[in-house]
Every structure is written in C-alpha cells, then in structure tokens.
Amino acid sequence: MKTHAKQSIELDHLNLTPEAKTEVSNLIQSLLTQAQNELKLLEAKNQALKLELAHLRRIRFGAKSEALSQPQFSLFEEDWQTDAAAIEAEIEQLPLPVPQKPKRARAGRQPLPDHLPRIEHRHEPESCQCKQCGSDLVKIGEDVSEQLDVKPAEFFVHRHIRPQYACRACETVVAEPVPPAVIDGSMATPGLLAWITICKYLDHLPLYRIAQIAAREGVTLSLSTLAEWIGRVGVALQPLVDRLILHLLHGSVLHADETPVAQLDPGxxxxxxAYLWAYRSNDFELGPRIIVFDYQTSRSGKHAQNFLNSWQGHLLVDDYGGYKALFSKTASPCTELGCWAHARRKFFDLHQANASTVAYEVLQRIGGLYAVEAEGKHLSTEARQILRAEKSLPILQSLHDWLLQTRAQTANGGGTAKAIDYTLKRWQSLIRYASSGHLPIDNNPVENTIRPIALGKKNWLFTGSERAGKRAAAIQTLLGTAKLNGLNPAQWLADTLEKLPTWPNSRIDELLPLAPEDIEALLKECE
Structure with a gap:
C-alpha cells in the first residue's frame, strides 16, 4: 500500500492525463510483481546451490557422521597428535634443563587380549643380599607390566616326507598318497592362500603389493602365480557362496543397496x-546374519529382479527407480520399506547448508523415532511392536501433519520443498515398519557392510574384468558374512581351505562362515 501511494504521489508531479497515469501505474506494478517473482526464483536457486555445495563439501572434506550436535573433526587431527608426541620426544632428548610440567590426564590403558600368547621375561636382581647391610632379601610381591609385540608376515616351509617301501615278493612299492589340496601340486598351503586372499579382498591390497611384502622376507612370489592362486581359490569357494544365497533368500525381510565400481574396458x-549390489539379512529376524554381494555390469533394476527371482517379503531400499518394478502389482509380491536414514539425510544436508529451522525441527522429530528404536533394540518382537505402537506411531502422525502444513507454506523448487516432498512421497513405505516389531527402520545395516568395500576402491581403483568382479563379490560375500557373525575371517578361511578338498557336499553347511548356533539350526532344518 505504501509503495502504491508513493507511486501515485510521484505521478501527480507529471503532466499526465488520468488515463495515462493509470496505465503507467499498472505498468510499474506489473514490472514490480515480475521482479519479485524473479527474486523468489533466484533465492530458491541460490538455496539449492548452497545445499548442493554443502553436501559436496561434507563428502569431500567433512566427517561422514550425520549426528546433529557432533563437532567436525579435522582430517589431519591424527597427524597433529603424532607431531605433538614427536615434539615432546625431541624436547625430552635436549640436553637443556626443561621445566617440569604436570602430566596430562590420560585414559586408562586397555588390557591386552587374553587369547594372545605370553612370553615371560623375569628380571631378577643381581644379588639376593641387601646392598646396604648384606641381609638376605625376602620376596614380598611382583610388579607385572605387559607390552604388545608383533611379527611381520612370517614365512615357513612344511616338508612332507613319505617313505617308500617295497615288497620283494609282490614287487610292489607302498607309500602314503599325497594329501588332497585346494590346488593340486601347488606349493601354497591353505594358510598362505588364506593370507593372500585376506590381503587382497579384506585389506584391499593389489597383488603387486602382496608380492612386495613377501619379497621383503626373501620370498619370491610372481604376480602370475598369485593371480592363478586367487582364481582357483575363488572357484573352490563358489559352492559356499551359493549356499549362503539360498539361506539368505529364506528370510522374509532383506536390505538391498548398490555401489558403483570401475571395470577395465580392454582395448x-x-x-x-559397473555395480556391486548388496543384499543383507534382517537382524530382527531369527536366523543367520548373511551379506551377499552380486557384481553386475550395470545399475539396471533387472539385476535385482534376477537375483531375488520369485522371493517374497519386505525389501528395504532407497528411492532408486531400479527397485520400483519389484513393487508393482504385476511383479513378484515384494513389499517396499522406506529408509528413514535417507529421508533424514535430506534435512541434515539442508540444515548444514543454511541452518534451516524447518530442517532442524524435522531432525528433532526423527531423532525421537531413533530414540524409540534404541529403547526397543534388545526387546522381543512382540514387546518392540507394542513400544512402537505407543511411541513411534504418535510421533509419525504428528510429523506427517506438520510436514503437510509446512509444505503448504513453502515455495516450490527450494531445498526445503524437495526434502519435504521426498519424505511425503515415500510416506507409506517409511511408516510401514512402525506397525510391526520385526521390520527395520533404515538401511544402515547394509550400508555399513558395504562401506569398507567402497573405501577400498581407492586402493584397487578398478576390476580387470567382469569375471574378476564376480570373483571378488563371491569372496567378499564369505568374508563379510564371517565378520557379521563375529568370526575371524582369516582363521575361518584357512580352516575352510584345509577341509574343503575332502569335505562331503552333503555337509557343506558346516563350513559356512556362520555362528555355531546358526549352523546347528540349519542342520536341524535339513534333517
């Protein structure tokens, strides 16, 4: 109103007819409205760009945690701590007198693991007589301290001697046969094969680095030999992977995710x-914990359909369109579960970009949902369902009403609108978990399992072929499942490679990298 009145006063000074004044006034008002609309569009675009920039900066430079109140730690914090310790050590070596300073309070040292072997070193005094008066010393106690030591990769040789005996009467020679091995005629023992496999697929070391480690110990292992061993180990372990896939698809709830990998294009x-697809079992269900990796040359949704085949149940995924065909009425009857971690991430990025009060409010409400999950983590399925009905469902209903009201007051195109639209669009799949006691709230279990492989890509950069990718996925399936079940992957693999050549196929479940109680349950099901 003030702007319009000011325009009228200014136009009164002009020698215009009333009709001209009206026309000029309308033109000015039209231009002003157009400028205001353009300004809103620019503000929305600016907000979106800030959101994207903050997201990229967090991925490139920041900590990956999305905790709202957690401080950002420097990427070089460990270097600063190392430098500080080195400077203190150098100061202690200076011949100059150094003023005494109070020692920093340090956290108590963690006890060394009990399963490690102990090598005792007794430090007795040179004499059992007192240096002051010559009297005999009497033992009154012991001061015991422990230090942790390590040996680098220690190579040794197993020499197999099989005496040959002859029967003069029968003119025959008797000798014990060569023990069967995963690789017949190879000089590699199961322990060496396991060490190479763990270095390559768990520690993400390329074969040439493994060869360099061996060379430092005076052992020559050619790249062609290492590659041959890895290839044969992958073939030998494939039946175990097939069994894990079979047991995984017996579950009624699965997590699914995928991560890109580079594959060399020969010539x-x-x-x-290419893509490494991951499928994980549900921790809220009875049964073994299993992670299966499936290597494919594209991100097409047909790969998920082919892997799951006729599987039926609840599938927890992100909003990638490749999964949508699984939830159509014409496809296999899979029920979609939405991931609250993905929905929360939209608002977290928005809050990081411009301290959005809307995003902060949503983060607080979603935090309430996770507080309920923490409270019910160790409850039974029935008790967890009751807890969710009492606490989670009211939070969800209140959040839905608040999002609808806020969205009606939010302009289109901005980061806030996009974050709210993402959540409302997937609302039915997001709230489905709260009506049960066995459905998970998010896809973090599979993301946490796939993350070490994603980080390992910085070491090996790309796979050499599709076959190499599938072999890596198979071995990662076994090692990842072993870790999920609290097993030492190296020990399990060495033991399995030793047993595998003579192990009957009818008892193959006993070799799977699962917890002992889960193996017993599987064996009872097969009886």
Missing amino acids: SGRTQR
Missing part, C-alpha cells in the same frame, strides 16, 4: 561403470 584404455 580402449578406459574403464566402464
């Missing part, structure tokens, strides 16, 4: 994008 000198 072009370039790489093409």
Whole structure:
C-alpha cells in the first residue's frame, strides 16, 4: 500500500492525463510483481546451490557422521597428535634443563587380549643380599607390566616326507598318497592362500603389493602365480557362496543397496561403470546374519529382479527407480520399506547448508523415532511392536501433519520443498515398519557392510574384468558374512581351505562362515 501511494504521489508531479497515469501505474506494478517473482526464483536457486555445495563439501572434506550436535573433526587431527608426541620426544632428548610440567590426564590403558600368547621375561636382581647391610632379601610381591609385540608376515616351509617301501615278493612299492589340496601340486598351503586372499579382498591390497611384502622376507612370489592362486581359490569357494544365497533368500525381510565400481574396458584404455549390489539379512529376524554381494555390469533394476527371482517379503531400499518394478502389482509380491536414514539425510544436508529451522525441527522429530528404536533394540518382537505402537506411531502422525502444513507454506523448487516432498512421497513405505516389531527402520545395516568395500576402491581403483568382479563379490560375500557373525575371517578361511578338498557336499553347511548356533539350526532344518 505504501509503495502504491508513493507511486501515485510521484505521478501527480507529471503532466499526465488520468488515463495515462493509470496505465503507467499498472505498468510499474506489473514490472514490480515480475521482479519479485524473479527474486523468489533466484533465492530458491541460490538455496539449492548452497545445499548442493554443502553436501559436496561434507563428502569431500567433512566427517561422514550425520549426528546433529557432533563437532567436525579435522582430517589431519591424527597427524597433529603424532607431531605433538614427536615434539615432546625431541624436547625430552635436549640436553637443556626443561621445566617440569604436570602430566596430562590420560585414559586408562586397555588390557591386552587374553587369547594372545605370553612370553615371560623375569628380571631378577643381581644379588639376593641387601646392598646396604648384606641381609638376605625376602620376596614380598611382583610388579607385572605387559607390552604388545608383533611379527611381520612370517614365512615357513612344511616338508612332507613319505617313505617308500617295497615288497620283494609282490614287487610292489607302498607309500602314503599325497594329501588332497585346494590346488593340486601347488606349493601354497591353505594358510598362505588364506593370507593372500585376506590381503587382497579384506585389506584391499593389489597383488603387486602382496608380492612386495613377501619379497621383503626373501620370498619370491610372481604376480602370475598369485593371480592363478586367487582364481582357483575363488572357484573352490563358489559352492559356499551359493549356499549362503539360498539361506539368505529364506528370510522374509532383506536390505538391498548398490555401489558403483570401475571395470577395465580392454582395448580402449578406459574403464566402464559397473555395480556391486548388496543384499543383507534382517537382524530382527531369527536366523543367520548373511551379506551377499552380486557384481553386475550395470545399475539396471533387472539385476535385482534376477537375483531375488520369485522371493517374497519386505525389501528395504532407497528411492532408486531400479527397485520400483519389484513393487508393482504385476511383479513378484515384494513389499517396499522406506529408509528413514535417507529421508533424514535430506534435512541434515539442508540444515548444514543454511541452518534451516524447518530442517532442524524435522531432525528433532526423527531423532525421537531413533530414540524409540534404541529403547526397543534388545526387546522381543512382540514387546518392540507394542513400544512402537505407543511411541513411534504418535510421533509419525504428528510429523506427517506438520510436514503437510509446512509444505503448504513453502515455495516450490527450494531445498526445503524437495526434502519435504521426498519424505511425503515415500510416506507409506517409511511408516510401514512402525506397525510391526520385526521390520527395520533404515538401511544402515547394509550400508555399513558395504562401506569398507567402497573405501577400498581407492586402493584397487578398478576390476580387470567382469569375471574378476564376480570373483571378488563371491569372496567378499564369505568374508563379510564371517565378520557379521563375529568370526575371524582369516582363521575361518584357512580352516575352510584345509577341509574343503575332502569335505562331503552333503555337509557343506558346516563350513559356512556362520555362528555355531546358526549352523546347528540349519542342520536341524535339513534333517
């Protein structure tokens, strides 16, 4: 009103007819309205760009945790701590007198693991007589301290001697046969094969680095030999992977996710994008914990359909369109579960970008949902369902009403609108978990399992072929499942490679990298 009145006063000074004044006034008002609309569009675009920039900066430089109140730690914090310790050590070595300073309070040292072997070193005094008066010393106690030591990769040789005996009467020679091995005629023992496999697929060391480690100990292992061993180990372990897939698909709830990997394109000198698909069991269900990796040359949703085949149940995924066909009425009857971690991430990025009060409010409400999950983590399925009905469902209903009201007052195109639209669009799949006691709230279990492989890509950069990718996925399936079940992957693999050559196929479940109680349950089901 003030702007319009000011325009009228200014137009009164002009020698215009009333009709001209009206026309000019309308033109000015039209231009002003257009400018205001353009300004709103620019503000929305600016907000979106700030959101994207903050997200990229967090991925590139920041900590990956999305805790709202957690301080950001420097990437070089460990270097600063190392430098500080080195400077203190150098100061202690200076011949100059150094003023005494109070020692920093340090956390108590963690006790060394009991399962480690102990090598005792007794430090007795040179004499059992007192240096002051010559009297005999009497033992009154002991001061015991422990230090942790390590040996680098220690190579040793197993020499197998099989005496040969002859029967002069029968003219025959008797000798014990060569023990069967995973690789017949190879000089590699199961322990060496396990060490190489763990280095490559768990520690993400390329084969040439493994060869360098061996060379430092005076052992020559050619790259062609290492590659051959890895290839044969992968073939030998494949039946175990097939059994894990079978047991995984017996579950009624699965997590699914995928991560890109580079695959070398022979002849072009370039790489093409492939994908490592991951499927994980549900921790709220009875049964073994299993992670299965499936290597494919694209991100097409047909790969998920082919893997799951006729499987029926609840599938927890993100909003990637490749999964949508699984939830259509014409496809296999899979029920979609939404991931609250993905929904929360939209608002977290928005809050990081411009301290949005809307995003902060949503984060607080979603935090209430996770507080309920923490409270019910160790409850039974029935008790957890009751807890969710009492606490989670009211939070969800209140959040839904608040989002609808806020969205009606939010302009289109901005980061706030996009974050709210993402959540409302997937609302039915997001709230489905709260009506049960066995459905998970998010996809973090599979993301946590796939993350070490994603980080390992910085070491090996790309796979050499599709076959190599599938072999890596198979071995990662076994090692990842072993870790999920609290097993030492190296010990399990060495033991399995030793047993595998003579192990009957009818008892193959006993070799799976599962907890002992889960193996017993599987064996009872097969009886």
